[in-house]
Amino acid sequence: MGTPLGDFIRAKRDSIQPDTLGLPDRGRRRSPGLRRSDLAARAGISVEYLTRIEQGRDRNPSTPIVHALADALSLDAAERTHLRYLAKISGGECAGRTRPAPAPREVRTAVLDILRLLEPGIAVVTNRLGDILAHTPGYALLMGPSGLLDTDTPNLTRYVFTHPAARTFFADWDAVADEQAFDLWLGPSIDSSEWLSTELAHLAGPDFTTRLNRHTVPTRGPLRIDHPTAETLTLTRETLELPDDAQQLTVHLPADDRTAQALDHLRPQVTRLRAIS
Incomplete structure (x- = not known):
């Protein structure tokens, strides 16, 4: 049985063309990308050791x-950070677990105060599972028509992969799906991430599992939304990490004048901040 670390190394090796690293073309081969022997030589390790890492038989490579x-x-x-994280969780931290640990949903008072200062802007507090924990009225204005906030415990990741409106609401659905799948590796706990991954693997199939297993670090470019009451909106996202809470505060800003004007026309009277417990 492989490990996330081995899967990531193998996926990256398969994606690299030897000539981009100045390696000679050695003719036809069975699989694409960089040969295991070439990668082992570049890393200064044996092919046999690299094979053990890729196949999950060695779970504790040194730093x-x-x-x-x-x-x-x-x-x-970003890829180096992900590699170090996968090495950490592949080293045995997953052993002995019997049930998923729930991700904390509480948002500190200070963070809620920051959200209030951001009104009437578009801001949301989430965790890496995609749970929507608190948001400004501006976020509800932006996302409300999508159906994302229609449940008592809205979750962006589940919405992206299972809601019928998601593929039309997000103009670049593939990019958003890549982001949400990748972020599960960074979830509040390994247990809760695996629980949601198992659920989505059953519901979404290859659309989800392919993204989860290829470990492609997303670029997180502008977010384009086909809002039902406006033209396509283009927004940039600025994220403040809250590491002690395993949460993020993300502010959505208009990327161009047309989007800014469209949001001004959509914005109703400011209502109260919503925290989701």
Whole structure:
């Protein structure tokens, strides 16, 4: 049985063309990308050891080995962070679990106060599972028509992969789906992430599982929304990490004048901030 670490290394190796690293073309081969022997040589480890890591038979590579693999694969900063995280969770932290640990849903008073200061802006507090924990009225204005907030415990990840309106509401659905699947690796707890992943694997099938298992670090570009009462809206997102809470506060800002004007026309009287418990 493989591990997330091995799956990620293998996926990155398969995605690299040897000529981009200055390696010679050795003719036809059975699988695409970089040969295992080439990666092992670049990382300064044996092919047999690399094979054990990729197949999940070695779950505890040392920190220098992880760094060497990151260098050999020419990973960028975000991919290196993800590689280190996968090395951590593949090393046995998942052992002995019997039931999922619930992700905390409480939002600190200070964070709610920050949200109030952001009104009438578009801001939301979430965790990496996609749980919507609190939001401004502006966020409800933006997302309300999508159906995302229609449940007592709205979850963006579940919405993206299971709600029939999601693929039309998000103009770049594939990019949003990539983000939500990737963020499950960074969930509030390994248990809760696996619980939601199992649910979505059953409901969404390959649309979800392919994204989860290929470990592609998303670019998180502008968010484009086909709002039912306006033209396509283009927004940038600025995120404040709240590491002690395993939460994020994200502010959505108009990316152009047309979007700003459309939001001004949509904005009703400011209503009360909503925290979802």
